[in-house]
Amino acid sequence: MIRAPEIPLSRLIAFVEEDAPFGDLTTESILPAQSCIADIKAREELILAGLSEMVRLFTHYGVQTETTLHDGDSVRAGSTILTISGDVHSILLIERTSLNLVGRMSGIATRTRQIQEMVTAVNPSCRIAATRKTAPGLRILDKKAAMIGGADPHRYSLSDAILIKDTHRALISLKDAISRARAAGIYHRIEAEAESIEDAIEAAQAGAEIILLDNMEPAHIQKTIQALKDLNLRNDVLIELSGGITPDTIHQYAALEVDRISLGMLTHTVRNADLSLEIRH
Template sequence: MIPLSYLLRFIEEDAPFGDLTSEAVVPEGTTARAVIIAKQEGVIAGVEEAKALFEHFGVEAEVKKLDGEEVKREDVIIELRGDARAILLVERTALNVMGRMSGIATEVKKLVERVKAVNPKVRVAGTRKTLLKPIDKRAIIIGGGEPHRFSLSDAILIKDNHLALVSLEEAIRRAKAFSVYKVVEVEVESLEGALRAARAGADVVMLDNMTPEEIAETIEALKREGLRERVKIEVSGGITPKNIEEYAELDVDVISLGYLTHSVRNFDVSLEMIGKV
C-alpha cells in the first residue's frame, strides 16, 4: 500500500483549514452510513488507500471488492460508517485516488491481455511520465503490468542527452564500473546504435521511436552477430493501444508506454451517503 503520509498530503491540500461546508451545515457528532460504488465496469484499484484514509479519520471502512478485482456498474466497493463530517472530508480525495488508479489498472489489464494473446513472453511497462509515481506505479502493478523505474535512483538508463555528453561506449563502461548490482539500459534510435550498445555490454537495449519494420531489422542484425541473447529488448515511443499488437508480434521483451499514465481516463466511482445512523 502507498504510505499513509503520502496520501494525507492530498487531504491537507484539499482542506488546509477544514471542510467549511460540512462544518457549517452538518451538526457536530452526526454519525452516518455511506457506500462507494463503481459506475462502470473494470479493474478496481486504490481500495486499500481509500480504506486507510477513512480509518485514519475514525471512519469504519468495510471492503467489499479487493484491489485488482473486476467490478461491474453499481457494485459496492467499500461500506462506510462513522462521523459524517469525516466521511465528507475524505470523500473527494479517496474517490480521486481510486478513480485514477482504477483507470490505469483497467487499461493496463486490457493491454496486457491483448499483448499476451499475441506474444506471451512480452511484458507491458509504464514510464516515468507522471508526477504521481506512488499512485500510478502501484496501479500499473495491480493491472498486471511492469512499473519500470520508480525514480532516477532505481536503475541506470543511459539516454540521448547523456550520449550528447559522453560516447555510448564510454557511458556503458562508466555505468558498469559504477555498480555491479545495477542493470545498465541504453536508449538508442537506430540499428547501428543497438549494435554498438550490445557490443559494449548493455544489459537492456531500448529501441526508441522506431517503426516495427526498423525494430525487426535491428533484431535480425543482433541475431546475426550473436548478440540477441545477451540483451533484453525494450521498445518504446509512439506506441498506443491502436498499434501495440504490431510491436508485440516482434521478438521483444518489454513494451513501455507513457500512455498508461499520461493519457488514461479516470475510472468512475461515486460515494453515496445512505443517511444518518
C-alpha cells in the same frame, strides 16, 4: 511479480489536508455531528486500484469500512466497492480525496490491464512497462496502479537504474558511456537507447543488458533483432520498445520478438474511473 509498494499514511493524510486545510466549512456549518452509512459505487466497469489506500484513510479518521473486494479485482458498473459508517463530518471530509484517489488509480489500472491483455494475446512473454511520465508527487500511486493492472514498474526514479539516452550520447560515445556506467558500480543493470541497427549492435557488444529501441517502425525493429541474432548477441540482452506506440498499433510491436514495451500514456494521460459516494441515511 514485484510487490506493489505501500503508500505512507502520512502522504494520504496530506492529500486530505490539501483539500481541507482548515476543515470542511460547509459540512461543519450546516450539519450537526451524526452517524450515517454510505456506499462507494463504481459507475462503470473497472479494474479496482487504490482500495487499500481508501480503507486506510477512512480508518484513520474513525470511519468503519466493509468490503469483499481487493485491489486488482474486476468490478462491474453499479457494484458497491466499499460500505462505510461513522460520523458524517469525517465521511464528507474524506469523500472527494478518496474518490479522486481510487478514480485515478483505477483508471490507470483499467487501461493498463486492457493493453496488457492485447499484448499477451499476441506475445505471452512480453510485458508492458510504466515510465517516469507521471504527475509530480503522484508517482508512487501511479506506478502502483500500473502494477495492479499488470505492468512492469520500470524505473521509479533516476536513482534506480542506468538508462543511457540520446541526451547523454550527445556528449559521449555509446561505448564510453557503457564503460563508465559499468565502472561506476556492478549492482545496477545498464540499459542503452538505440535508434539504429548500428547503435543496438554497439550497445550489445559494449555490455548493455537491456537495449531500448526507440521510435522504430516494426520492420526496422525486426531487422535489428535479426542483426543481433546473426552476431549471437540477441540472447545476451533484453529488448524494450518505446515511442509512438498506441493501443491501435501495439499488436504489431508485440508480435515481434521483444521483452518489454514501455508506454508513457499509461500515466501521463489518465482518464479517471467514474465512482460515487451515496449516503443511505
